[in-house]
Amino acid sequence: MGDDVAAQEFSPADRTRYREKVRRCLDVFERMLRESAFDTDDPWTGLEVELNLVDGAGDPALRNTEVLAAIEDPDFQTELGQFNIELNMPPGPLAGGGLEGYEKQLRASLNHAEERAAPLGAHLVMIGILPTLAPEHLQAEVISENPRYRLLSEQILRARGEDINIDIRGVERLNTTVDTIMPEAACTSTQFHVQVSPDQFASYWNASQAIAGIQLAVAANSPYLLGKQLWSETRIPLFEQATDTRGEELKAQGVRPRVWFGERWITSVFDLFEENVRYFPPLLPVIDEEDPLTVLEAGGTPNLSELRLHNGTIYRWNRPVYDITGGLPHLRVENRILAAGPTVVDTVANAAFYFGLVRALADNDRPLWSQMSFSAAEENFHSAARHGIDAEVYWPQLGRVRATELVVRRLLPLAHEGLAAWGVAEDEAHRYLDIIEQRCLAGTNASDWFTRRVQAEGDVDRYDALRAALADYRQRMHDNAPVHTWT
Template sequence: MGDEITHSNFQASDFENFNRCLKAETRLLGKWFQEGAFSDRVPVCGLEMEAWLIDARALPAPVNREFLEKMNNPLVVPELAKFNVELNVDPAELHGKAFSRLFNGLQRTWNDCQRVAAGLDTRLVMVGILPSVSQQDLTLVNMSEMKRYRALNEQVLRLREGKPLMLDIHGREHLNILHHDVMLESATTSLQLHLKVAVGDAVRYYNAAQIVSAPLVAASANSPYLFGKDLWDETRIPLFEQSVEVGGFAGASRGPVRRVSFGTGYVKESLFECFVENEQHFPVLLPIAFDEPERQMRHLRLHNGTIWRWNRPLIGYDDDGTPHLRIEHRVLPGGPTVVDSIASAAFFYGLVHALATRDVAPEYQLPFATARDNFYAAAHHGLDAHITWLDGRKLPMQTLLLDQLIPLARYGLGLLDIDSEDRDLYLGIVRDRIRNACTGASWQRAWVTRRSRDMQALTEAYYERQQSGLPVHEWDT
């Protein structure tokens, strides 16, 4: 979805041509998997951070075009809404001081963004859902000025036969509204982690990423409020799933295979299974014609970019043109701070590596349906969730994290030869966050309990503490 397109008015022939190219590229990708034709320069980690531009009143500021022009930095790019941007960092080899390198890269870009935003009388905030955003902000007037986003909106509504999107979230309170475009998606801002893996190990890492999604989202939740309603700890999960609710071929908008989902099962033989599912089960949304060699996989990668599994396989290329495999872990919200984000990343990479390299594959111990149930329970209830782990026991999330998973992540980082100071610093932040039961979500709720349910005031208080750079468990309320 990162490429701009030249037009958004599509004919039947456009879909026919795109599907023909998609089939051909999927066949070629199948050969690559059979031949093992992927980069072995692994493991490598990277991340993307989505953020909000806000004004002096702590409301969304739809000025990303002016902001990006002044930034003039290829690492900072537009998002769906005019009040969102995405920050990227250069990938790092996953050993030594990898997390210090990620932190320094993200903090440097964040500081540059803050400076440029100040010149536009705006500010930058990283959070899963901006507390002060209203439904009236999420309209096509505030959609970024790029044809690909207009086309996405048109095609989603076409597949839904013009029916509005229904947002129905039961949490601590209940939110039920209708919305007439895809701009609800822009309220969900995330930290997306990338892990480049070898083709022979990809199945184990992908399934491990699915299994760890539950503890990761519970330990990092930062999206309790939407339109003033107190909902899930990570409301971003149901919001995103319902904001682009378009199914597969077996019924279009109400099909059994959804475009935003936890997936349909573990991978069995190779990640190629996901791309076969893409081609066979999901209608094309953006039938753009690319005049490039088949091996660039432009049609296949664009189609994959319109299917938002919470753990998504990606095809990319090394600097020398060798194709590579990445796993994109999409469950984490933005923020609360740069150091919190890198701590959550360290927890993910350590935990997923420890599980992926076990003698017994964890997917043999935990049924996929249980992993999926764990994920939604953790997103809903955060650290108060109870989930079933590999031994079949149901445990309180906080206990599981402190007693088993943080030590396991430390072990995994040791296997990766991560510098001991990096391990101690970043996993120590996760440990203290969990021990104090103070995620971004719980801090926001505590502030509201002590002060008021004024979402602009909450956003302002959150921004002020974010500016300190302290991890969220050290914030006062």
């Protein structure tokens, strides 16, 4: 969720000063892109996983403070809801066994965390939306203790001027109203980071946008919310609605949403930061003492704190990231498309598919985004979120095609090429990309499996069926067999 922010009140003057400081940071950032040396010599990748906590019955366990204290690992951090925690994996190169390293580290970290959490009556689950969430789990009382989250909730509701209506029409319909942003806590994700140079950023971001729908189709994992079967990846409409600062009138006027796919291909990373400043008012106008221009002209690397904080309150599905490591600035694409889980090996397979495919497309002499409209990529995204493994998408030269057929015939060979360019060994690439292929051939992913598992419970109370399915899911998660092998 970003850097911690202390609880406080903001005046109109604070917002004016903050806007001015953000624009000053943007000017300095533009100058840095022209003049500064960004860290590009040895590009790294990164992985973050958001997790849910459940009790022995499979219901949400509101224990994240106690669980984090018991885990005693700085890689684990708090998240918005008391039933959430986040694991940040150490970044590194993909060459030399990077994918297998992610799998080993992720399994070891989760096993350690489970051992520490279990005596507290809490267990970890990697799933996009915890299916046993009930309305009482989306109230203000369930927000985590970190003041940032309450402050963010207050500011979004204040900007909106009214309660938030969640209205999702899928297999069934959910229509409810909330007075906090807690529905956002239901949306747990896996985030893939790719470090890129300023010159390459636009290609990697455009490629990430172009394949967003494909990622969702093969890896959807959140079919249920508040007892209702909705979209294959219900996180997408839920997150879009849960943090929307616009009332109906602003939507009608064409004001952009803060959870945003975007509206055009870009030519520079500056395009995204500039749009964020131009279109979106500040939510958390916290001002840092640093003068970024003074730091830059003295030969230092400015933090650009206000620009980074503002960027963190605009939830692009592929987010631009400016960061500093070892005194050098660097840029990353943060891919926020996918749900967590269902297993560690599935998660790393999703990472391999993304890292490989985005590299191959970004390096291609004839860019994919020059052959398809941005609106087609967005339509693919929402169609795949709704239909998952059964989605049809548009693809240049093919027209409408089943996403699974597209992956097997066209995209997996590209992903293999991309992983080879990263320096991933052939057998390592096959181990993970073959999992994606088998999902497509079997026509199943985690969302599809979970829906069928709930239906197998027969005519029983829906929440009892969800608890039974989740118990089965959690056991299989620990077995770490990929989801296409689940019966």
